[in-house]
Amino acid sequence: MSGLDKNRKRNQTVCFRATLEERREIEARITVSGMPKGEYYRQSLLHQQINITAGKFHSDRLAVEIKRLRERLEEKSAETDKDLLEECKALLEQLIEIGVSKNE
Template identity: 40%
Template sequence: MACKREDRFRRNTIAFWLSDEEKSQVEAKIIFSGISKGEYYRKAVLGQEVTVIAGNYMSVRVAKVLEQILAHLQNGNTEEERLLLELVKQLLEVNKNAPAE
């Protein structure tokens, strides 16, 4: 059971509104950071450095997402889609050649 609010070290709540797109972007950054949401928000709001912790598990997850994006972009018709396709290919190559931890 959670402790009482007055017994908590951090007892103050801050809330704010985000669009669906902003929420998706923030959640992606949180996932890639490898830290909890609370820790990510505190560091980001207080201007502290947020470091990405990418172990083997995270690399596999990133690769799967990139492969899904790659499959979606294979028939890229616009210049933006073609540029994004090249970027995803480069990211997959970098991820494949990254040292395992």
């Protein structure tokens, strides 16, 4: 299977579980949108605004992620630079959202 995905731009698969009712609702939304399924999922997941409220659990989880990123930065190589920067960007966006939520 990996040979088939070799030249694809999007060669990663993302899966999740849903109830039958949730699946029907998702399928209905996809049909109404007129978009291909993959594009609908990407647009929905990547461009949806998510509000994060930072309780003790979330703060601890973010601290663990920051520590992991720091360790990766210390051992970084040229090939991981882009991926690592994307992770840092996503984490910083979450932290900014938390700061905005606390100030409101």
